Amino acid sequence: MPERIKDSSTRADVRRIPLLEKLSGEEQDDLAALSSPRRFSKGDVVFTEGDPGDGFHIVIEGRIKVYKLSVQGKEQILHVWGPGEMLGEVAALQGIRLPAHAAALEASRTLFLPRAGLLALIAKNPDFALRFMAVLARRLRSLADLVEALSLQEVPSRLATYLLLLDSRQGNRGRIEWDLPKADIARLLGTIPETISRTLGRWTRKRSQRGTGPGRCGSWIGTGSGNWP
């Protein structure tokens, strides 16, 4: 029974999603029945700005970027979401067109939930509604921090903030491992790879001379609350 197998693996996915794990077994069954698993290869477009918001994705595996494009083709990454995060949930909530693009940064799996399922979940399950609100709130702070970075900090400062974030996430105090290709980091920080490269180069050159770390001005690490990205 291939159907059964597919079903139960979807259910297993549902159970592992933090946002959904508190649901009753019955609700999880309903959701699993409603939702459809999707696969994306690296580079695949998940959705495009202007698409109808008739549902949303929950990332099971992999990473997906949400981004805007300028008329000239420049890209600004808004978010990079990994397992457990939602994509396109605002458009689905409001039934409006998607306000941004999304594409897979690596091979990824998602669960696609139709809008009706989201609305039902919110209507019937106050606890879920609260968690959903909390997600929206987190998104808001993340975007506000991005605005702050873009408008009030220069590139070296943004990069330093990002490095500190990586460091704190990885724990190996000191040795930092890039989590994205530099080009993507640039697009996340609102700049271009060349500028990232030059900034890093300038730092290591300074450090190898006699400077203490990246620059000596005291105050150029952002004041942001650390919710971005």
Added chain:
Amino acid sequence: MPERIKDSSTRADVRRIPLLEKLSGEEQDDLAALSSPRRFSKGDVVFTEGDPGDGFHIVIEGRIKVYKLSVQGKEQILHVWGPGEMLGEVAALQGIRLPAHAAALEASRTLFLPRAGLLALIAKNPDFALRFMAVLARRLRSLADLVEALSLQEVPSRLATYLLLLDSRQGNRGRIEWDLPKADIARLLGTIPETISRTLGRWTRKRSQRGTGPGRCGSWIGTGSGNWP
């Protein structure tokens, strides 16, 4: 009975707030009892980044800006809210510190609702919870549009978008009236008054020569979904 008078006027305010007008009379009474009216003169600080989010404001009258400050003192306005809009609702929802500053652009009145009132309202009133979510969703799109403007558009483009918005809001197709001092518009568009002035000057100079409106490049009006500001 001054108490009574104050009470009933607060109730009148509550009744006029779109977000709250659908509540039952009883709920409105409760809210009016919980909430306290506040007055701000032009320039007064409503709250400061880092303040505890122990409640939020609803604007009754006037306009209030929400903004971030850089270490160097540069200001980026995130929103300008008028009557009916909420301020600091995310921090109040989550009980976290306020992530931005707020100050009155003109003499203003607000209703301050303690966090407990907000939580109770959300918990007891599914309809309100939905409306609240919708507000968060609107905020999200507005911020995403701001990010897009800051990162993907140049100043002339942002200014043009803003002018078009003003024009569409005012209806008097053609004659546009500034809704803010130029300095504030600059801080909203992520630039400085001088640059605004120069951009406008360049346009009127071009137009008076023989150009057609602000520039002749086809595509520099933002693609934003128009939710910003």
Added chain:
DNA sequence: CGCTGCGTTGAGCTTCTTCAACGATCGTGG
């Protein structure tokens, strides 16, 4: 009348982008 707030204008400079070339790495197919 002079002051203060707001807007404008000019000159110089900083930051960042653009464009181009080049080196390294890696996977693929011959």
Added chain:
DNA sequence: CCACGATCGTTGAAGAAGCTCAACGCAGCG
């Protein structure tokens, strides 16, 4: 196994956009 192309990152030179600083005009208002 090696040559090849593709992708990614680095570097340089030149240019554009916008910021800083300073001066000035102009209105409203004490």
